[in-house]
Amino acid sequence: MESATAHPDVQTICVVIAAKNAADTIATAVRSALHEALVSEVVVVDDGSSDDTAGAARSVDDGSGRLQIISLEKNQGPSAARNRAIAASSAPLIAILDADDFFFPGRFEPMLALGDWDMLADNIAFISDPAAALPPEKFESRARTISLIEFVEGNISERGKPRGETGFLKPIIRRSFLDAHRLRYDEGLRLGEDYDLYLRALAKGARYKVIEHCGYGAVVRADSLSSRHRTHDLKTLYEADEAILSDPLLPTQARAVITRHRDHIRERYEHRAFLDTKSNSGIVAAASYMFGRPQFLPYVAQAILLDKMEARRGGPVPVATPHAMRYLLAGVPAAADPAAVQK
Template sequence: MAGTTAQTSDAQTSDTETICVIIAAKNAADTIQAAVKSALFENLVSEVVVVDDGSTDDTAQAARLADDGTGRLNIISLKVNQGPSAARNQAIAASSAPLIAILDADDFFFPGRFEPMLAESDWDMLADNIAFMADPSMAEAPERFEARSRSISLIEFVEGNISQRGKPRGETGFLKPVIRRSFLEEHGLRYDEKMRLGEDYDLYVRALARGARYKVIEHCGYGAVVRGNSLSARHRTHDLRMLYEADEAILSDPLLPMAARDVITRHRDHIRARYEHRAFLDVKAQNGGGAAISYLLGRLQFAPAVSTAIFYDKLDAFRGNSTPAAAAAPTAMRYLLPGVPVVEDRL
């Protein structure tokens, strides 16, 4: 039910609560070993579940090479690729730890990620800062920020997922929260297995709409390697359609508050415009310019957005800028969130 107050216990995370790290991987043999090692290094991690999602390389074997012999590593191999949502749902079903953390197969945790996070109380989803880098060799110890925390509302989260040309995105969609299993179970929440793009966004919005308390701290414990050839950078037109239809499903809840309805509608319209632009280009590539014009005439309400996108495509091509800003690899380590550096005592 939208707008309800979360019923999850407000008690501070106890010392007995442990974490399951879920890694969905496809053809990640070159990076999965480092990811698994970083997860197993964490004392608060009781389970690491790797789902090899129909890889055609040695992803599963590379993951096994990272096993530390503690019995915490579980590798599930799928013969046919099912997508990140299905892979993560299988990992959730195969695990039991009360807290769930998602780790991408080409990312890693900095040592000691979870202790500052679990010092927080009163949350259902809890994220920390992220360090972006072009290459894992750049992964020196991150700057130490004070573990100041703040809450993220549904409205702020969705607004951070709406990009504007020439302006930095709010980037809330990049956050990698730890999630309480009890909240997922209480509200019957899982990843939508039809989605291969924006599946995290969809799950978090549905959780926030049900009253999830989402907090973020400035302390940095997650290392993200930015790759221009990532799956999210190569999404299909169909994936965009699934994403705006996910927004429509959330909007169908009559109890959704008006302010939340307005911002989710803006996000839906933003994604729908991107979808129509891609669909126009697909029709043009398959059937020629005349068919593309006919396609657009049947969707005149999207003609301004498609025309604007085409204009900027041509402008970028003229300037030689064919790489989207979001996919550009940073030349130095940069942080998702600003933070206050820890001041060391000097005697």
């Protein structure tokens, strides 16, 4: 494999992997990152794991000197782990890879053929078994721009439906843009930390592009960290929106859509807070809590009713997806190779 260091005009990439108790999956993630010629650094931050995550990552070191493993004694959360990796690296481009996901071979070349961007994402394939994953379909590398409004709308979910697609994108980010605007992950967030960073970048004028080419494999797991968030995590997330809304220079349309997202997260928080209060202190205390927030009472009442209906059906209705692979973006198949057609 020819290294990007042989071409000094090509910007190289640091792949950041924050990992906690990921010994079963981290090797696949690290191996896929080291396979990419444009990757000059892979920084794994073992965030206070109780298993041998660091050892599993080290077991697939290819000897190129690109792999760095940082072990934190105590868990500090994904934001702090990613900031630590960014600080320990120097490549001009930063790519985030979740510890249970992987890159398909050749992810970055079609992406870096494009210019005029500060964040650049590609298509994602959702799969349940990475060991059985086939090569992704070849799509045209057509690019489009994602606005702040489209990005935020893609992070507003609705019960029984998939979250808006833009919430899952995994962009490459220019380090120079982050440094120029003093942007890093908010270490108070353990939920929605990517959303918050990308939103703050967009609010600073980041140019965000996405292409249909698929290079990221996202493993769908019922026990993912995002599916086990705490009530407090929802509170810190809507407060992060409020911090952005405090900017008096925020355009009107941006303010409106961020307000919608904040209210959406606040409603979810109030539902969870009601249930926590009921569990810890009883129904009287929970009712008192809720009547002190009458504006959220209709949402909480509806959410409780839907919960009961789902329980009677045996749980939430699963969203139908293909068994093998589902693509985040509907891409246009790439034109066939003329030489292959002639054969």
